Amino acid sequence: MKEIVVISGKGGTGKTSIVAAFAGLAKSAVFADCDVDAADLHLVLEPMVKQTSDFSGGKQASIITEKCVGCGQCEEVCNFRAVFFDGPANDVVEKTYTIDPISCEGCGVCVHFCPNDAIEFKDVVNGQWFISDTRFGTMVHAKLGIAQENSGKLVSLIRKEAKRIAEEEKKDLIIVDGSPGIGCPVIASIAGADLILIVTEPTLSGKHDLGRVADLAAGFNIPVLIATNKFDLNPDMAAQIEEDARKRSIRVVGKIRYDKAFTKAQIMKCSVVEYTDGAVSQDVKALWRNVKNAF
Amino acid sequence: MRTSDNIVVAIASGKGGTGKTTIATNLAHVAAGMGRKVQYLDCDVEEPNGHIFLKPNIEKTQAVTVDVPEVDLKKCTGCGKCGEICRYSAIIHLKDNHVLTFEQLCHSCGGCLRVCPAEAIKPKPLDIGDIEFGKSGDIDFVHGRLRIGYVRTPSLIKEVKSHIKDDSLAIIDVPPGTSCPVVEAVKGTDFVLLVTEPTPFGLNDLKLAVGLVRDMNLPFAVAINRYGVGDKEVERYCEAQNIEICFKLPDDRRIAESYSTGDMIVDSLPEYEKGFTDLIEAMTV
Amino acid sequence: MKIAITSRGETLDSEVDPRFGRAEYFLIGELESMDFRAIENKNVNAAGGAGINSAKVVIDAGAEAVLTGNCGPNAERTLSAGGVRLYTGVKGTAAEAVELCKGGKLTEAGGPNVESHSGMNK
Numbered sequence: 001m002k003e004i005v006v007i008s009g010k011g012g013t014g015k016t017s018i019v020a021a022f023a024g025l026a027k028s029a030v031f032a033d034c035d036v037d038a039a040d041l042h043l044v045l046e047p048m049v050k051q052t053s054d055f056s057g058g059k060q061a062s063i064i065t066e067k068c069v070g071c072g073q074c075e076e077v078c079n080f081r082a083v084f085f086d087g088p089a090n091d092v093v094e095k096t097y098t099i100d101p102i103s104c105e106g107c108g109v110c111v112h113f114c115p116n117d118a119i120e121f122k123d124v125v126n127g128q129w130f131i132s133d134t135r136f137g138t139m140v141h142a143k144l145g146i147a148q149e150n151s152g153k154l155v156s157l158i159r160k161e162a163k164r165i166a167e168e169e170k171k172d173l174i175i176v177d178g179s180p181g182i183g184c185p186v187i188a189s190i191a192g193a194d195l196i197l198i199v200t201e202p203t204l205s206g207k208h209d210l211g212r213v214a215d216l217a218a219g220f221n222i223p224v225l226i227a228t229n230k231f232d233l234n235p236d237m238a239a240q241i242e243e244d245a246r247k248r249s250i251r252v253v254g255k256i257r258y259d260k261a262f263t264k265a266q267i268m269k270c271s272v273v274e275y276t277d278g279a280v281s282q283d284v285k286a287l288w289r290n291v292k293n294a295f
Numbered sequence: 296m297r298t299s300d301n302i303v304v305a306i307a308s309g310k311g312g313t314g315k316t317t318i319a320t321n322l323a324h325v326a327a328g329m330g331r332k333v334q335y336l337d338c339d340v341e342e343p344n345g346h347i348f349l350k351p352n353i354e355k356t357q358a359v360t361v362d363v364p365e366v367d368l369k370k371c372t373g374c375g376k377c378g379e380i381c382r383y384s385a386i387i388h389l390k391d392n393h394v395l396t397f398e399q400l401c402h403s404c405g406g407c408l409r410v411c412p413a414e415a416i417k418p419k420p421l422d423i424g425d426i427e428f429g430k431s432g433d434i435d436f437v438h439g440r441l442r443i444g445y446v447r448t449p450s451l452i453k454e455v456k457s458h459i460k461d462d463s464l465a466i467i468d469v470p471p472g473t474s475c476p477v478v479e480a481v482k483g484t485d486f487v488l489l490v491t492e493p494t495p496f497g498l499n500d501l502k503l504a505v506g507l508v509r510d511m512n513l514p515f516a517v518a519i520n521r522y523g524v525g526d527k528e529v530e531r532y533c534e535a536q537n538i539e540i541c542f543k544l545p546d547d548r549r550i551a552e553s554y555s556t557g558d559m560i561v562d563s564l565p566e567y568e569k570g571f572t573d574l575i576e577a578m579t580v
Numbered sequence: 581m582k583i584a585i586t587s588r589g590e591t592l593d594s595e596v597d598p599r600f601g602r603a604e605y606f607l608i609g610e611l612e613s614m615d616f617r618a619i620e621n622k623n624v625n626a627a628g629g630a631g632i633n634s635a636k637v638v639i640d641a642g643a644e645a646v647l648t649g650n651c652g653p654n655a656e657r658t659l660s661a662g663g664v665r666l667y668t669g670v671k672g673t674a675a676e677a678v679e680l681c682k683g684g685k686l687t688e689a690g691g692p693n694v695e696s697h698s699g700m701n702k
Contacts, residue, residue, distance in 0.1 A: 009342055010312065010342055010344070011313075012311045012313060037473045037503070038309045038472050038473060038499075038500045038503060039499075040310070040500065043496060058382075077406075077409055079405045080404075102511065105402060106382070107382055107402060107404035107406060108382055108404075108406070109380065109404050109405060109409065144473075146507045147474070147475070147478045147507055147511070148474055148475070149474065150472070150474035157625065179472070180311040180342070180471055180472075181342060181470065181471075182342065182441070182443060182444075183341050183441075183446055183476070184446045185474075187444075187446070202555055203554055203555035204347045204555065204557035205316065205344040208342075208347060209344070213342075216443050216444060219696075233555055234556065260524065263494050263524050263525050266495050266525070267494065384626075384629020387632055387636055389639055390639070395658055397629070397632060400629055
């Protein structure tokens with residue numbers, strides 16, 4: 001069983017649309033949407049949720065108003081400016097302290113230093129994750145709460161579940177839809193994978209961001225491939241990207257032409273290869289063949 | 296003192312690739328052309344792109360560090376309190392006075408420094424990236440660049456924002472998504488422009504972004520880029536939610552081509568300048 | 581000598597777990613007496629610091645050597661600081677690993693043999 005992760009560096013290059021197409025082309029696969037703070041794959045795969053679980057990524061501190069004596073130790077030791085002297089009166093003092101949940105990092109330092117045990121430190125439910133059926137196979141996905149920390153823990157959990165399910169169902173492949181950027185969620189998406197596919201676009205921004213995400217991927221000793229989406233928007237730039245890739249010894253294994261069919265398919269809630277048999281669909285199929293051969 | 300001329304505007308979106316940088320850089324360019332004092336701050340520190348379009352002359356580079364613990368083992372009594380308080384495995388106590396630190400895991404909460412009874416732990420700077428300052432014509436340009444493999448995105452964003460000037464219209468280019476880097480970037484701004492595209496993915500992620508700015512009580516409006524490429528659902532959603540759509544850029548292939556070569560839309564296609572001028576006036580009235 | 585073996589199961593006939601930080605279990609016991617107990621690894625799903633915390637578990641258990649498949653840089657550094665000898669590339673069942681160790685057939689690792697995060701999702 002192998003795992004391929006699709007990332008991009010720059011957002012909007014077409015990762016999710018391509019993963020949706022792969023889902024339809026793969027014969028035996030499980031899918032994982034690891035773009036947890038802006039998940040879109042479900043809009044095309046239309047999952048029927050079979051199991052929902054809460055996810056807790058960390059803890060959060062909150063002041064027990066009745067026990068607060070207004071000493072201000074919490075505010076003094078908080079490095080994240082999450083503590084404010086704007087809470088209501090209690091039996092002992094006229095004003096108490098409060099903690100802003102959006103700024104609270106869950107480090108627990110205030111909890112340790114409070115002289116009156118007036119701070120609760122609880123696991124916080126940051127989001128939910130799901131195991132669902134789709135027309136192509138089982139999908140594991142999640143919804144991270146708004147303004148939550150995206151440390152990568154939820155991403156790791158989703159991948160672990162996808163792997164467990166793939167083993168149970170005796171599937172050959174796990175296809176992971178990653179997130180943009182180069183931070184924790186991306187690192188958590190690619191660590192331990194068998195193959196990384198970077199989807200880029202023929203723009204200066206795409207070229208720039210590709211460099212940074214390729215540098216990140218290089219640190220993991222995992223084979224990397226590139227696909228250039230919308231390549232005909234700027235064939236010169238696409239060629240420059242190919243040249244850059246060659247210098248890094250990374251193969252460009254697919255070039256997909258720009259086609260409004262991608263958007264039309266999205267609106268019809270299907271992948272581009274389900275929507276059309278035209279040239280763009282052939283481009284995607286050719287990419288898929290090359291990706292499979294790379295394993 | 297901040298006046299309506301000198302507000303801080305954040306250009307954000309849930310979905311990546313909707314056109315934040317396109318709009319942010321063109322807004323800055325047009326505002327400067329209108330004679331305003333403008334600052335552009337690129338807070339997409341993982342993948343900054345604003346410099347591709349604004350092509351600044353960089354005048355200064357500042358290394359950005361965060362504090363991580365440094366332990367003086369000679370003073371250490373081996374009590375283990377530092378390891379106990381750390382939730383990130385960034386400092387661990389093995390036995391006797393054997394304390395190890397793992398700087399890249401540190402969140403700089405300061406717990407270990409504060410809890411050590413022997414004052415054996417001091418803060419030490421860890422380099423997480425840099426900030427470059429420059430000028431793009433009359434625009435004051437600032438961007439942060441995170442060191443690859445380092446995870447302190449919000450810390451670097453905070454540092455970039457600390458350079459916001461009181462006397463300028465400050466335009467902040469925000470990273471995509473709705474989690475902590477975005478929260479850090481939009482926090483404390485006067486107005487958020489949420490950029491979306493009229494597609495199902497665009498709408499889905501717009502709703503998440505709207506949830507975020509409402510949660511944070513920030514005034515906001517929506518800009519639709521590539522207008523016409525998809526359907527009318529984004530417009531229907533905004534109308535149903537009483538959200539103002541204050542800007543539209545059509546799905547013009549020439550815009551995509553201009554973008555692909557790092558050019559300013561308003562320079563390649565001057566017919567679009569008025570839209571940006573109107574938007575600046577609407578935001579700063 | 582007390583040793584630790586990363587394991588996929590709780591007994592000596594379990595396969596050696598190729599990961600250190602995110603191994604399913606640590607089997608701790610005396611080489612000579614073959615008396616081993618299993619410690620379930622709570623770091624399997626840790627957000628970060630799995631290698632470091634697993635190393636601490638092994639050190640606190642008093643092991644003088646660790647037998648495993650792969651070990652990343654943070655774990656290796658911690659084990660080394662704790663004076664624990666590291667043997668990587670170990671395969672087969674835990675019982676087989678013990679025999680190899682007794683027979684002096686294992687070579688100590690010179691450093692970490694995998695990149696950071698390699699054990700995730702394997």
